[in-house]
Structures are given as structure tokens and as C-alpha cells.
Amino acid sequence: MTASAKLRSRLLISVVSVVIILIIMDTLITIRNDKIIEVNRSLQKEAETVKVEISHFAINIIHNLDLGLRSYALFNDPKYLPPLDFAIRDKDSIFLAVENTLKRQQYPLQEFYVLRDSINAYADLCVKLKKLYDSQQHEEFMRLANMDKGYHLWLQYERFVKNVYEFEDAINAKATLQYNNAVYRNYLVQLILFLVSVPALLVMAWHTKKKFLMAWQIRRLDLEKAALLTEQNTRLEKMVQERTAEIQHKNEELESRNEEIATQNEELLEARSIIEEKNERIQNQNTILEQQVEERTKEVVQYNLQLEKFTFLAAHDLRSPVARILGLGRILAMSRNEEETKAIVSRLVQSAYDLDVIVNELTRILEIKSDGKRKITKIDFQSESDSIQSKLKREIFESKATITTDFGKAPVIHSVKKYFRTILFHILHNAIKFRHPVRKPIIHMQSEPGEDFICLSIADNGIGIDTEKYGDQLFEFHKRFHDHVQGKGLGLYLARIQMIALDGKIELISKPEVGTTINLYFPKNPDRKP
Secondary structure: OOHHHHHHHHHHHHHHHHHHHHHHHHHHHHHHHHHHHHHHHHHHHHHHHHHHHHHHHHHHHHHHHHHHHHHHHHHOOHHHOHHHHHHHHHHHHHHHHHHHHHHHOOOOOHHHHHHHHHHHHHHHHHHHHHHHHHOOOHHHHHHHHHOOHHHHHHHHHHHHHHHHHHHHHHHHHHHHHHHHHHHHHHHHHHHHHHHHHHHHHHHHHHHHHHHHHHHHHHHHHHHHHHHHHHHHHHHHHHHHHHHHHHHHHHHHHHHHHHHHHHHHHHHHHHHHHHHHHHHHHHHHHHHHHHHHHHHHHHHHHHHHHHHHHHHHHHHHHHHHHHHHHHHHHHHHHHOOOHHHHHHHHHHHHHHHHHHHHHHHHHHHHHHHHHOOOOOOEEEEHHHHHHHHHHHOHHHHHHHOOEEEEEOOOOOEEEEOHHHHHHHHHHHHHHHHHOOOOOOOOEEEEEEEEOOOEEEEEEEEOOOOOOHHHHHHHOOOOOOOOOOOOOOOOOHHHHHHHHHHHOOOEEEEEEEOOOEEEEEEEEEOOOOOOO
16 A cells, blocks of 8 residues: 555544544534423523512412402401411412422522411411401401501512512523523534534545446456456366366276275175174173073072071961860870860861961962963953952951942053952951041042052051051061951961062052051063963
């Protein structure tokens, strides 16, 4: 860029900067002048308001006091008293309005206070004259009326009005002067802005025209350069095509060789893939076998523990009736009395019956543990509930139990019907058997669907179980928690092992003297194979 071009550029920037500064100044001054104009208009309006409010002294107070009193005294009729009453009522609000306005204007209020006291005194005098007139004291009324206090008050009011009007006129004149000065400053700044902006716009127009001319010349040179480049590109393209044909021929030869190599690589990759797939299958089979072995080992260990415990408990339960039978047999051998013999035989029969019951219970437990063939069928909650209630009809009648159901959310499940009936029978039988001694048993059954299970809940208001004390023994074999009712302690144990056999779970929530709730969780999608 030449020195003259740099100079023109700096000059243009300077002119534009000056114009921008003047526009900003014009905006700021205009805003300030608008505020001054607005303030002065407010002062002018306030001055006129003060004049109007002061005129109310004469119209609404002094004049109404005189008018009301004179009309009342002239016609002796109360209907002419409202002006007097209005004047006395409104004078304080008029005084307050004028006083606040004069305070804002910083007017000396001493003269205002004197006039206000005089008007108040004259209002009191008018009230006193009305009372004298009402009491027929006409001489005193005429004496005070002839003093013509209203005239003197009017003269005092005119002096106050004159002074206030002069003060307000001075405020108005000052506001008018400031208003005119603000308007003049606005005109002056706008004139300066016009005188500076017009030459600046002319300079910018000349500079823009020169830029357009330079741009046109650059465009013409670009066209010439483009034509030259097009010619060179044509020659280069011809050379590139020849070279490309040569390279393409060589590439075809390379591609032919690459295809042979690719075919060999594919064969190798296919063989490698087959080997990897076989290795993966072998690893997966090994993993599955290891998991199965581990699970089977856990099952065998658990089963052995359960079998060991079951064997111990079975031996313990069988030992008592067998011992009684052996003892009674020895006593029977030594007996010589027929009645004693009958009694011993009766006890032998009872012991044999007890032994049979225990054997049957153990047989049922073994059937559940060894039953590998479970037939999955559709079970309707309401139908099965009605069937079991029919079996417990005598117990329900004797205990006066109330059983309610709500199976609307999940009316059916798919499970082993034999197990389901046994579980529900034991739970309902226990709810009636372990009822509270002072209240009728109430039992409620309802079903709720879950994500993986369907929950059947059976709640009663019986005597309950202390779960804090017996929590870890609730579902053990031959465990009893109440001695006042006969039982074998098998109900919860059978329910638990049958729920485990069904791939479900059982949960007991209880509180002594309140009741018990048992939740049975049946899987939604059990194994339906026979």
C-alpha cells in the first residue's frame, strides 16, 4: 500500500470516528435534554396545580363558610347549611395538599401557616355564630357578624395568593428558560452533526467509487489469469491421461497378482476361522461343563446336608413310638390281669398309629424331595381356594372364621396342582388353628403380579409368631412355636420344601398378638415339561 493510500485510509477512519462520536454525543445530549424538558414540564404543571389548589381556599373554604352561614341566617332553613359543613370538612385536606406541594418547591411556609390559622379561626367563628343564631342570641350574633372577619380574611388570602403566584411564576419562567435552552442545544448538536456528516458521506462515496473501480480491474485480471490457467490445465490433463493409461496398465498386472494372493489369503483365513470356531466351541463346552459340575457339586453337598439332618430327625421321631411299643410289649408279656392287658393293647395300638403317622409324613417329605416328574397345569386361585375352604368347612364353622379373597390382578398361575393344594391347605389350616383367643379369625387372600413371580399373600389376625426370637427356625423340620395347640411342626416345613421344588420362595411376616402374613412367590414361567 502506498503512502497516499495509507493517508486516505487514515483520513476516512478519522472522519468516520468523528461522525460516530458526534452521533453518540447527540444521543447523550438528547437524552439529557429530554430529561430536563420532562422535569421542567413537571414543574410547570405543578405550578399550575398549586394555583388551582390555592384557589380552592377561596371557593371551597372562605366562600362556602360565608355562603352557608349567611344563607342559613337569612332564610332560617337548615337546607342552606351544606356549604358550611363542606368547608369545615374539606379544609384540612386542602391545607395538606397545598402544604405538601409548597414543601416540595421549598416555598417559605410561615405565611401559609398564618393564613391556615386565620381560616381555622374564621371557621370556628362561623360555627360559633351558627350556635348563637340557633340559641336566639341575635344581638351577640349581629355584633360578631358586623366585625366582618371574613373581609379581613379575604384581604389576607389575596396577599398570600399574590406572593404564591409570583413564586410559581418565577418557577414557571425558570423552567421555560431551561426548556428553551435544552431545545436550542438539541438543534445546535444536530446542526454540527449535519455539517460534519455531509462531507464525510461525500468522502466515503468517493472512496467507495474508487474501490468499485479497483474491484472491476481486479476481476478483469482474474479472468485473464483464469484463461491462462485453463490453457495450462488442458495441456497438463493430456499429459496426465497418457501417464494414467501407462499406470493403469501396470495396475492391471498388479491387480491380477493381488487377486491370486487374495484367493490364497481367503483360503488361509477360512481355515483359520474354522480352527478358531472349533476352539471356541471347545472352550464354551468346557465352561458349561465346569459350571454344571460346580452346580451339581453344590446340589450334592446341600442334598447330603439335608439328608443327614433329615435322617437324624427321622431317627429321633421314630425312636419314641418304637420305644413305647417295645416297652408296652415287655409289660404285656408280664401282665396277668385282663383289664391291664386291654389297656396295654390300647396303648400299643395308639403308639403304632403314631408310628404310622410319622412314617406317612416322612414318606410325603421323601416324595417331594425325590419327585422329578412334576406336571405343570393351569391353577385358578378362586377355584382352589373354594375347594380347600370346603375341606376345612368344619374348622371354619367352629371357629366362625371369615375368609375373603381378591384375585383380580392375577387370577391364575401355572404350577403343580398337588403341591399348591397341600401348601394352601396347611397355611389356611394353621391360620384357623392358631387363631387369637379373644377375636374371630379373619383371613384375607390376594394375588399380585410381579416381574418374574406371581405373589399369593395370605394374611390373618391370629396370635402371630415372634420372628425376632424364632426367625431362623421358622421353616425347620418339626419346629413348633405354640404349645397350647397340638401339632407336628410340619406345616411350614412342607410348604417351604414344596415351594423350593416349584422354583419359588416363601416369606413369613408376623407380629405377636397382631397376626401373620405369608407371601408365596410362584414363578411366572415354570418348566412345563412333564
